[in-house]
Amino acid sequence: MARLTRTAAMRPVVIIGAGIQGCATAFFLSQRGQPVIVLEKDHVGRHASGVNAGGVRRLGRDIAEIPLSVASMDWWNQIDQLLDIDEGFHRQFYVKVALDDAGADLASRRIQQLHRAGFQHEIWVDRDQLLCRIPHLTKSVFGGVLVEGDGWALPWKITRAFHDKAAALGAEFRTPVTVTSIDRSGEHWQVTTDKGMIETDIVVNCAGAWGAQIAKMTGDNLVIEAHAPMLVITDRQPMFLQSVVGVMGGTLSFKQLDNGSMVIGGGQRGVADAARNLTQIIPAGLSSFVMTAGRVFPHLRDVAILRAWAGIEGYTKDNLPIIGNGSQAGIIHGFGFSAHGFQLGPAVGEALADLAMARQTRVNLTPFSPHRFAGSSRRPLGVKEAL
Ligand SMILES: Cc1cc2nc3c(=O)[nH]c(=O)nc-3n(C[C@H](O)[C@H](O)[C@H](O)COP(=O)(O)OP(=O)(O)OC[C@H]3O[C@@H](n4cnc5c(N)ncnc54)[C@H](O)[C@@H]3O)c2cc1C
Known part of the structure; x- marks a missing residue:
């Protein structure tokens, strides 16, 4: 496929979406002197990137995702200097505790699997060591799989910081601006919004749960839920x-946050209405993970829950994100992070900036190729696109 020759003198790269992926991409491009316009239909960090659990973990990642996650951790470990903030990343450790024989077996198989793949960062910690490090854990714990140096961050703070730094370096953020269509016009792309049209050579699709809609506008049929x-x-x-x-x-x-409050989640989903930007809480789901929390930390059984919320996130069929060039020159996708894209944000921003500038990426993006799904075939060009 023919690729455009890209230089800093070209017209601005257009990024769709000001979540962590869009803001981090804008930051890396701006840092390299590449003009950028970010279009966001709501406001910066309005969706998953502003309301997530803030987990910054390599622990438990799909093996295909570990190199990207490790590369991202390099950025997390210097996030304060990178973004001119204080206490951006709470570097601690992340542990998945085994509460029974089945959990301990799973842990052992997981560690063996990682060793076979050449990764050593997840380690088994036995019951006594674990109780020494976390004295309030249930005494019936078997042990756990632990990664030193994982931790947490405040999602809105980091997403906002990438935005602020990118803006300070010259990135232009336009909000609220909704992209309604994307059409090929000669060698360029016309990105039409509810506030006018922008012509560009490169479009980076960081539209989160709406990423497949944007992909479709460029001729790529990519399915997410x-x-x-x-x-x-x-x-x-x-x-x-x-x-x-x-x-x-x-x-x-x-x-547990610095003020003593605890943020608790656990895979349970509410109802997502992406078309209307709405979510609905399902109380039975909340009680399921709150009960698990009470089992792990028995002293917390009577703690009061102050607030519950849900965020809209795009999930792919294999739970790996879609990161890579689209089927037409100048289109780059980065969406579908399947509820674990916050930690990946800095490395994804770097990789998308590399793709936008036709540079070699630091991490092999093949596992995340937009073309890996059957049915991700290119849609026939519309009349305007074919001109
Ligand atoms: C409750 C919850 C907990 C989570 N916990 C964790 C965690 O602990 N650790 C972790 O690593 N990950 C976690 N995640 C996942 C993580 O939040 C996401 O993977 C990540 O934030 C995705 O970032 P994004 O920039 O791709 O998407 P988003 O943050 O959704 O940003 C996409 C943006 O695109 C905009 N957009 C869409 N369509 C258009 C359009 N047509 N025109 C203009 N703008 C448009 C949207 O308004 C949105 O702001 C969690 C997610 C949720 C919801």
């Missing part, structure tokens, strides 16, 4: 946890 994972936050409790805790073979994400 919108879902709404839910979270709760509790009242403030005395500090007892300096790590993030999950459950082996179960679904729990548990952390």
Whole structure:
């Protein structure tokens, strides 16, 4: 496929979506002197990137995703200097505890699988060591799989910081502006919005749960589903946890913020209505992961839940994101992060900036190719596109 020759003198790269992926891409492009316009239909960090659980983990990743996650951790470890912020990343450890024999078996198989693939970052920690590090854990814990140096961050703070830094470096953010169509015009792309049209050579699709709609406008039929994972936050409790805790073979994400509140999630979904930007909470789902949290930390059984929410996220069929060139020159996709894209954000921003500038990416993006799905075939060009 013919690729455009891209230089900093070209017209601005147009990024659709100001979540973490769009803002991080804008940051890396701006840092390299490439003009950028970001179009966002709502406001910066309005969706998944502003409301997620803030888990920054390599733990438990699909093996295909580990190199990207490891590359991202390099950026997380220097996020304060990168974005001129304080305490952007709470570097702690992340552990998935085994609560029974089945969990311990799963842990052992997981670690062996990682070793075979050449990764050593997930380690088994036995019951006594774990209780020493997290004294409030249930005494019936078997042990856990742990990654040193994983942790958490405030999602809105990081997404906003990528935005602020990109803007300071010259990126232009236009909000609220909705992209309604994308058409080929000679060698360029015309991105039509509810506030006018922009001509560009490169479009980067960071539209999250709406990414497939944008892809379709460019001729790529990529399927994702919108879902709404839910979270709760509790009242403030005395500090007892300096790590993030999950459950082996179960679904729990548990952390304590600096003010003592706990953010708890665990795979349970509400109802997502992406067309209307709405989510609905399903209380039975909330009680399922809150009960698991009570099993892991018995002293918390009577804690008050202050608030629950859900965010709209795009899921792919294989739960790996779609990152790569579209089927037409000048179209780049980066969406479908399937509820684990916050940690990946910095490395994804770097990779999308590399693709936009036709540079070699640091990480092999083949596992994330938009073309890996059957049915992701190119749609026939419309009349305007074919001109
Ligand atoms: C409740 C919850 C908990 C999560 N917990 C974690 C976690 O602990 N760790 C982790 O790594 N990940 C987590 N995730 C996943 C993570 O939040 C997402 O993978 C990530 O934020 C996706 O970023 P994004 O930029 O692709 O999408 P988004 O943040 O959704 O941004 C896409 C943007 O595109 C805009 N857009 C869409 N269509 C158009 C259009 N036509 N014109 C203009 N703009 C448009 C949208 O308005 C939106 O703002 C969680 C997600 C949720 C919902």
